Amino acid sequence: MKNDVILEAVDVVKHFGDGGGWLSRSPVVQAVDGVSLQVRRGETFAIVGESGCGKSTLARLLLRLLTPTSGKVMFDGHEISGTKGAALKKLRGDMQFIFQDPFSSLNPRMTIGKLVGEPLEVHAPDLSAQERRDKVAELLRKVGLRPEHAGRYPHEFSGGQRQRIGIARALASGPKLVIGDEPVSALDVSVQAQVINLLGDLSRDLGLTLVIIAHDLGVIRHMSDRVAVMYLGRIVESGPTAEVYAKPRHPYTQALLASIPSMGGKPEDHKANVLGEMPSPSAPPPGCRFHTRCPFAQAKCKTDTPVLSAAESDDHRVACHFWDTLDTSAPLAATTQQSKAAEARFALYRAATEGGTVTHKTQQTTERT
Template identity: 80%
Template structure:
């Protein structure tokens, strides 16, 4: 297989509620239904979709916190979807997870030092207590906390700080890949930016591969290299962030992008908007799963399941029967393009974090 690919999912399926009892007949929830994707070494890969589309389940499948009903997950070319014992321990060292809710993802009865040192205890048992403490202090500094925070308990910190603790814990074992399940969605907007930048800096400095699950398109656009759009357990579009955002080919992606509030007042073009609720994953519609809400649905969509296929170049794939015809109608979205002021601020930020000289423009600082 491709040396460049660090994590690969091949036709991964996860159905919940299979073992229903003998008196109760619970419906099978098709949370993830045949997802294939490749994550390349060093890139930031985003998975986006609305609530309930199965993206968190997919993250847990990739992480092997859940075992897939069928399909394979390969990490570094090794099959990981069924491993146990020592092999699983190695995987846990190489792959780490950042949770969505920093308020419930840290054991309230452990100090920060213990929380961050725990992965070291498992994956580097030879480390002396002194070295471990030193390493914890270093990790805390790396994520922007202070060493003296080590002896406090999680409840003494704000949401953003707790998420930093979570990140320090994820970094402790020295992973190659980190999966973030909506790592910033529970945080305030101002804190979101800090944590996103922290993740960006860490992935750049440590050469990490990031898989970020999100529903915030602004976050995705800012931090990811490639993006996969999920709808009701399936990937409907996958490509580089630039391609997907500037030339969305699937009607669902187009609708998602059209739903971003615009700074130029109300949107007048409603051709791309989607109505209604997402169907239940326990009773998904046949054919293309999006046909119940798609403004362009035709008879074929109701019967035949579309497969991911390349439209123009191989890197941009869409699962839509009519991707070619639809594409011409779409007007590229400008909503998520950064303004000039924002660009200038990001440039300043990059200059500051890379140690370059920061020259403040007096005029720019004034409101």
């Protein structure tokens, strides 16, 4: 195993339910079905897919919050699927989780200082109370909050600030790897940008490895180095983010990219080209699981399961029988046609919000008519 791989999943399967018993007829849900992936040290790895594709289950498997039905997960060269006791406690310190909802993931009855200090009590029990307070203050500063916030309660903070608290909490144990399950999707655009910038800064400054689970393709494009696209429990395409976005090889990736409403695109470019909806993971179709919605599906797709294998390059892998015969004209929308004046305005805005000094040409501005 290459030593730059920090986290690896080998053919991980997670099925929920036991097929029902005497009275019930509950079907087995094949949430994750044979996923292999490698996350390299220091990179930001993204897992993207629609609801029900198994991305959150996969995240929990990677973190060992769930035990896989079969297959194994390796962290730092050790298999973690069966870890227990002290080893598990150590593992929890090395891997941390950021939750989607900053409202339900913080205990409303604990102060911020207590919330952020709690992981320290577990993972650094020999710190004195004063040392712990200092550490909490440092963590709060690191995520852009003020140390004096430590005495306040979660309800006093906005969504973006709460997500920062969640991040501070995740960083408290000094993890090597942080997994974020939709870490910014509950936030408004302007606040989302602040948190995205924060995560980017932290991963760079602390040498963190980030695994981001998301459904927003714009966020993923912006944040990640490599990406895996999931559909119904399987990875259909993976590779360097820039390459996957520029030359999507799987019809599902193409459809996803084409479906994003984006500024500057003409409506005609975005006619929905995926038919129907995702089948239930308790009764996935045979063969390629995407064939029921794929505009290019052929007879073979209904029977043979395609394997994730190298396509464009060793690193860019796709699970499609016909990837090399499909048209891959980049589905990305053209950029907006902004006027020179508008460009100047955007540049002014960026400069001003990044600490530039603003001077007004007309001190006494007259009301426009």
